Amino acid sequence: MSYKETLLSPVKIGNRTAKNRFFMQAMECNDEDKNGNPSAITLGRYENLAKGEAGLVSLEAISITKESRSRDNQITIMPQNEKALTEFVKKVKEANRNMLFIFQLTHSGELSNPDFSRRVTVKPLYGYGGDLLSEEEVDKIIDDFVTAAVIAHSAGADGIDMKLCHGYFGSQVLRPYNDRKWKYGGSWKNRSRFAYDLYERIRDKVNDKNFLIGSKVSIWEGFPGGFGTEGPDSPVIDLTEPVDLMKGLEERGAQFFIQSAGSPSITISLTQVDKKIPYYAYLHQYFAKEIKKNLRPQTVLIGSNFSVFRNGKNNLCAVEPEKSSLLQYGAQCIERRVVDMIGLWRQSLADPYLPKKLREGKENEIKYCTVCDNCLELLIQQSKVGCCTYDKYYANELIKTRKEKGRLKVVHT
Numbered sequence: 142m143s144y145k146e147t148l149l150s151p152v153k154i155g156n157r158t159a160k161n162r163f164f165m166q167a168m169e170c171n172d173e174d175k176n177g178n179p180s181a182i183t184l185g186r187y188e189n190l191a192k193g194e195a196g197l198v199s200l201e202a203i204s205i206t207k208e209s210r211s212r213d214n215q216i217t218i219m220p221q222n223e224k225a226l227t228e229f230v231k232k233v234k235e236a237n238r239n240m241l242f243i244f245q246l247t248h249s250g251e252l253s254n255p256d257f258s259r260r261v262t263v264k265p266l267y268g269y270g271g272d273l274l275s276e277e278e279v280d281k282i283i284d285d286f287v288t289a290a291v292i293a294h295s296a297g298a299d300g301i302d303m304k305l306c307h308g309y310f311g312s313q314v315l316r317p318y319n320d321r322k323w324k325y326g327g328s329w330k331n332r333s334r335f336a337y338d339l340y341e342r343i344r345d346k347v348n349d350k351n352f353l354i355g356s357k358v359s360i361w362e363g364f365p366g367g368f369g370t371e372g373p374d375s376p377v378i379d380l381t382e383p384v385d386l387m388k389g390l391e392e393r394g395a396q397f398f399i400q401s402a403g404s405p406s407i408t409i410s411l412t413q414v415d416k417k418i419p420y421y422a423y424l425h426q427y428f429a430k431e432i433k434k435n436l437r438p439q440t441v442l443i444g445s446n447f448s449v450f451r452n453g454k455n456n457l458c459a460v461e462p463e464k465s466s467l468l469q470y471g472a473q474c475i476e477r478r479v480v481d482m483i484g485l486w487r488q489s490l491a492d493p494y495l496p497k498k499l500r501e502g503k504e505n506e507i508k509y510c511t512v513c514d515n516c517l518e519l520l521i522q523q524s525k526v527g528c529c530t531y532d533k534y535y536a537n538e539l540i541k542t543r544k545e546k547g548r549l550k551v552v553h554t
Contacts, residue, residue, distance in 0.1 A: 159196030177217030300353025308404030318366025
């Protein structure tokens with residue numbers, strides 16, 4: 142089978158089918174309106190992704206609360222947003238009725254920006270901290286997640302990604318660092334309670350066998366006490382808990398997982414691999430393989446950090462460029478059962494039409510991400526996010542941002 146046939150082949154996720162193996166990752170692009178609803182810019186971006194024919198697309202991290210969030214202009218999913226989200230989903234699906242469209246739900250926890258929201262924590266992390274959460278407050282956060290899931294279903298989304306990655310609240314609870322003696326900390330049984338209880342309650346409230354549920358998980362956060370480490374003060378990799386988490390979520394109805402790593406506020410080059418050290422991307426495939434072999438055959442695993450492979454011009458040594466391209470290597474990972482789908486974030490900004498161009502035999506027209514990470518700079522600076530290389534609007538946004546706010550001194554989210 143050619144790499145084109147592999148990448149364009151369908152894959153079953155739960156009772157649904159993605160038309161190909163491309164997954165467009167959730168992207169926080171800071172362009173929502175003052176009420177936390179998708180704006181015209183947001184709609185245009187997702188209509189392009191739909192027209193680009195990706196099999197599965199995720200709506201950027203949507204905050205379940207206005208109180209604690211990381212982006213000033215972030216989509217929120219609360220009762221007052223349901224009408225706007227319903228209309229938004231309708232319009233996106235009109236652009237492509239064959240695309241599966243899921244919502245990524247999040248709470249920012251200790252990554253909430255104190256300039257405009259309340260920073261909260263399960264246990265103060267050096268350099269971050271925030272108000273220490275009580276058990277009752279975490280119970281309320283679970284209630285809000287369940288409400289958000291019900292709204293997502295009512296709005297017409299095909300499923301949800303319960304965000305358990307990248308240093309946001311879901312991953313903060315899971316960490317060995319959360320050794321606080323309370324209902325949601327200390328033992329693995331207590332630290333996994335949040336995710337397990339949440340899945341059980343969502344499945345109970347959204348009684349629809351066609352509604353997908355899964356999670357993006359940072360398998361190894363890459364700092365002492367982070368998820369996927371051997372203890373609260375060790376950075377050493379230990380995948381015992383990540384494997385157990387995913388098996389436990391499978392038992393509670395998860396049909397897919399999105400593999401990731403790192404926490405962008407701490408270990409950003411692990412989460413979004415830098416073009417100067419592209420080899421870090423191989424770690425993601427290792428983590429994916431280790432998780433994949435512990436999952437049920439029908440559970441779909443989506444891999445991350447494929448954008449850095451580009452068209453083979455990626456600074457990787459000891460491998461032929463054509464064999465290390467995004468398309469060739471991505472297909473290889475699928476064929477060798479490392480992953481079932483490939484996830485794209487930066488590449489989806491550079492060219493949302495990549496899957497369509499591949500299907501139509503127009504590979505030479507694909508605009509490959511240059512991994513300049515100017516989009517990441519816009520994200521960190523709370524500016525509107527897009528591709529500064531191929532879209533003049535965002536190139537101008539970058540110029541404006543640097544003029545008003547200066548260049549970044551520290552690169553982390």
